Amino acid sequence: MNNHVRVVIRWVAFWSLAPLAVMFGQTGNQGSSRTQAGEQIFKSACAACHGADGRGTAKEIAGFERPRTFPDFTACDQTTPEPNTTWKDVILHGGPTRGFSDIMPSFGEALTSEQIDDVIALLRSFCRNPHWPRGELNLPRALVTEKAYPEDEVVISTALNAQGAPGGTTHIIHEQRFGVKNQIEIDVPINFQDQSHTWYGGIGDTTLGVKRTMFSSLRSGSILSLFGGAILPTGNKARGFGTGTTTFETFAAFDQLFRSNTFLQTQLGADLPRHTQIAPQSIFFNTAIGQSFAANHGLGRLWSPMVEFLGARDLVDSAKMNWDVLPQMQVTISRRQHVRANLGVRVPVNNTAGRGIQIVFYVLWDWQDGRLNEGW
Ligand code: HEC
Incomplete structure (x- = not known):
């Protein structure tokens, strides 16, 4: 069997065990x-x-x-x-x-x-349609791992190099629900980099995609979604801001909420460029483990410490899986909890050549819950 295929199978097998976590899930109470x-x-x-x-x-x-x-x-x-x-x-x-x-x-x-x-x-x-995913399964957004819940959200997320060449990337992400279970997503990255003592800025490759919830249950605390999208070559390849080819991206996201508000979010996916001689195919496996604490007997401001484990690997013979860990803390800022912030440090743990530590943070606005100036 080809080595790449074996790697993929191993991850699929690992990931597909995640639904077993359902056994430890929550029980509903709606007699x-x-x-x-x-x-x-x-x-x-x-x-x-x-x-x-x-x-x-x-x-x-x-x-x-x-x-x-x-x-x-x-x-x-x-x-x-x-x-x-x-x-x-x-x-x-x-x-x-x-x-x-x-x-x-x-x-x-x-x-x-x-x-x-x-x-x-x-x-x-009063809501007669049981197929809508319940908001309890909308777990705190991790910095990298995409969640399964379909969202109405604007996120501005930045990663800054704390080591190596000065620079960073800001992603402007718009997510919007449609129908009972679907969400579209647009992600425009903006790069800024010091290249030999001159600063360059420019947009990177833009992602357009659709996510759909395949399964969700408040009773078991679990939700599963699939994503399909295209990463368009809108970035300048010569500057290193883009790959120069269209890439098809797909992933599955499975999230599990446990009793006592511990949660696990997993995402397994692949990036498949149209021209593999320009950019290699790759797979990624992201997972976030966290716990939410709410002030005021569980009803007030929400603090969610999390740690992410991020794996990515090019599907070429010489490549290895790159692993990063990313401890972080999300907190709700507005009283309505529709504006939140998250701050973390992304630390590469292996193959660290050319991969430095990064400071990562975002501000998100759940616009379905209220205008930016409402809810404070
Ligand atoms: C005097 C009128 C009044 C009474 C009585 C009242 N409500 Fe309300 N309620 C409102 C108004 C007005 C709002 C909308 C507030 C806003 O959007 O700014 C509201 C909002 C709510 C919300 C918030 C929904 C959201 O968007 O998150 C809930 C839940 C709610 N009411 C439940 C109840 C329940 C349960 C009762 C009875 C125990 C009740 N209300 C009695 C006037 C009332």
Whole structure:
């Protein structure tokens, strides 16, 4: 058997074991008795504003101006990305706790924690389509490993050389969902480099791609997605900013959320250039292991330390797998948690010739959750 094929098979075998992690997964808790108890509470405490059907009371009767972000609980595209903790925070502490309107009262005095869980179970029943991936599976974004959850996000991510030639790359990434399970993605890199004491800048090779969720289950805490895209030769090859050929990229991403908010994200993929005499085919295997800690009994600011293990290998005879480790810390910046930042250090562990340490950081904005100036 050819050596490359063997490497690929080994990684596929390793990676396909990941779903076994499902066995340690979470259990859902949405019994119908819960929903019934929730319905009583909803009718007496919420329906006056949110409407008996969860769409919101008619403007004329409600007696308040609807904020732009006023929820329609039957709209799965609006509700499924929100994890239960977000709703619990808002119901317990009132709208302003997440930068929402103070028309949404706090029920911390009126309802027990269990009663709030019951009413959330009812709110969940308003979305009738069970195929939407749930927001709990939208794990904290790692610096390199792509997650499985389809996102509405803008990310500006920068890697700066801390060793070797001064320079770096900033990626401007736009991700947008469509339909129940899909997402398009555009990634434009901008390079800046000191080449023999002169600074050069320019865009690199632009990625266009589509990601689709193949499987997701809140019950087991797992989500699997596939990605297919093209990396276009928009970068200047002579400057070393581009490969000079179109590359087809494909990957699978499998993420697992465990009880107690430990998580594992894995990504296995390949880059297949059209002209392999210009750029070699390569494979990559990225994994991120992390843990989220939320202040205020699990409802406040979210801190997510993670460590990534990043492997990449050209599919040529002399090549070896390059390994990097990347410890990092993601933190939510806005009250609504729709603006977040992450900072880490990428350290090559083998074949370090020509591969130096890098400082990597991003700022991300989940634009579906609110405008940039909202939610603070
Ligand atoms: C006085 C009117 C009023 C009452 C009563 C009320 N709400 Fe609200 N609620 C609002 C408004 C207005 C918003 C939108 C706030 C915004 O978008 O700025 C809101 C927002 C919410 C949200 C936030 C959704 C999101 O986008 O994250 C949840 C969850 C919610 N309400 C649940 C409830 C529950 C459960 C009850 C009853 C226990 C309740 N509300 C009672 C007015 C009300």
